[in-house]
Amino acid sequence: xxxxxxxxxxxxxxxxxRVDDQDPKSQCLWWxxxxxxxxKFSADGNPLTPGETEFDGLAAALATWQTQLSxxxxxxxxxxxxxxxxxxxxxxxxxxxxxxxxRLRRCSEIVPPGDTCGxxxxxxxxxxxxxxxxxxIAITTTSYNPTTGRILDSDIxxxxxxxxxxxxxxxxxxxxxxxxxxVATDLQNTTTHELGHLLGLAHSxxxxxxxxxxxxxxxxSKRVLDADTAQFVCDAYPxxxxxxxxxxxxxxxxxxxxxxxxxxxxxGLLIAIAALLLRKKAPLK
Numbered sequence: 001x002x003x004x005x006x007x008x009x010x011x012x013x014x015x016x017x018r019v020d021d022q023d024p025k026s027q028c029l030w031w032x033x034x035x036x037x038x039x040k041f042s043a044d045g046n047p048l049t050p051g052e053t054e055f056d057g058l059a060a061a062l063a064t065w066q067t068q069l070s071x072x073x074x075x076x077x078x079x080x081x082x083x084x085x086x087x088x089x090x091x092x093x094x095x096x097x098x099x100x101x102x103r104l105r106r107c108s109e110i111v112p113p114g115d116t117c118g119x120x121x122x123x124x125x126x127x128x129x130x131x132x133x134x135x136x137i138a139i140t141t142t143s144y145n146p147t148t149g150r151i152l153d154s155d156i157x158x159x160x161x162x163x164x165x166x167x168x169x170x171x172x173x174x175x176x177x178x179x180x181x182x183v184a185t186d187l188q189n190t191t192t193h194e195l196g197h198l199l200g201l202a203h204s205x206x207x208x209x210x211x212x213x214x215x216x217x218x219x220x221s222k223r224v225l226d227a228d229t230a231q232f233v234c235d236a237y238p239x240x241x242x243x244x245x246x247x248x249x250x251x252x253x254x255x256x257x258x259x260x261x262x263x264x265x266x267x268g269l270l271i272a273i274a275a276l277l278l279r280k281k282a283p284l285k
Contacts, residue, residue: 014232015211016246017202019146027149028246029142029200030236031075037198038080039098039156046102046160049187050180053167055082057187058100061223065195065233068225072234074243077195087125088155090143098198100156100191102165103130130159137163137215137284138190140197149245154198158190165190172218189215189222193284201232215284 020026031037039062046054059079066077086101107129117123124131132139136159143153158165164184166173173182196211204211210222210229236244 013204013206013228014235015202015204016232016236017142017197017200018246019144019149021202026246027147028236029144029149029151030243030245031151031199033074033237033241033243035075037075037077037098037154039077039100039195039198040080040083040085042086042099042101043082043084044086044102046158046165047104048160048180049165049167054102054165054187057165057167058191060188061191061195064192064223064225065199068230068233069237072239073237074239074241075199075237077199086128088141088157089125090153096143096153098154100158102158102160103128104160105129106134106161107131124157130157130161132157132159134159134162137185138194140194142197142200151200156191156194156198158187169220175217178217183218183220185215185217186220186223189220190284192225193222196229196232199233200236201229204228213284 016028018024018026018028039058041055041058045052062077062079069075069077080097083097083099085097085099088099088101090096103124105128107123107127110129111117111123111127115123117126121131123129138159139157141155141157142151144151164173164178164180165187166180166182166184167187168181168183171182173179173184178184193210193212193215201211203213206212206226206228207214208221209226210224212222215222238244
C-alpha cells in the first residue's frame with residue numbers, strides 16, 4: 001500500500017524526519033550505514049540557467065555534505081552520471097534512481113481539467129510539471145519503510161516556473177529585478193537544504209539553520225552547514241558504527257509513501273516529503 005504524508009523529529013538540536021510527523025514517538029528516517037547514495041542530475045538541467053552552471057551549483061552542495069560525511073559519517077553522497085529520468089518516487093519492481101530535476105511547467109497550466117492523473121499526486125510525473133504549492137522553491141520526496149524508517153529512495157524537484165535559480169556569488173538582485181546575473185534564488189543554497197531532507201532531516205525552528213524552511217531572495221547562508229546540522233551527521237551516521245535510528249520497532253511487511261516540500265519568495269519556502277513506500281515531502285519557501 002502506498003500512503004502520502006509529510007516529515008518531522010530531533011537529535012541534538014537538529015530535527016530529524018519521522019515516519020509520522022504528528023507522532024514524536026514514531027520512528028525517524030535513516031539510511032543504512034555504508035550506503036553509497038548517488039544523486040543523479042536530470043540531463044535536461046535547467047534551460048533558464050546560463051551554460052551548465054546549474055550542474056556546478058548542484059555539485060557544490062553535494063560536496064558540502066560529503067565533506068562532513070567524510071569527517072565523521074558512515075555514508076557517501078556523490079554525483080552520479082546525468083540521467084534521462086524525470087520521474088520522482090519509489091517504484092516497486094523497477095530500478096530506482098535518486099534524481100534532481102527542474103520542473104519547467106506548472107501542472108495547473110497543462111493538465112487537462114478533471115484529469116486526476118491516476119491519483120497519488122502523479123500529475124508531476126505524468127506531465128513532467130510542478131504539481132506542488134506555488135510558494136515552494138523545491139521539494140524533496142523520500143520513500144521509506146514506514147515500520148523501520150529505512151530510506152529507500154529520495155528525489156529533489158525544483159520549482160523553475162516560479163523561481164529564478166541563480167549560481168553567481170554576487171551581487172544580490174535588486175527587488176523586482178531578479179535575473180541569473182545576480183543572486184536571486186541561489187541554487188547551491190537551495191540544494192544544500194534539500195540534501196538535508198534527503199539524509200533524513202526535517203525543518204529546524206532556528207532561522208540561522210541550514211534547515212530553516214524559509215529562504216529569501218539573495219540568501220547564501222544555507223550553502224554552509226550550521227553546527228547543529230553538521231553534528232547531525234556525526235550523531236545519526238557515526239563513522240565506523242551503525243546508523244542511529246530512534247528506536248527499534250517490531251517488523252511489519254507493509255509499505256508506505258510520504259508528503260511535500262520547500263519555497264522562496266520574499267520569505268519563500270523550502271519543503272521536504274517522505275514515503276515506504278511511505279513517501280514524504282517538505283518545501284523550502
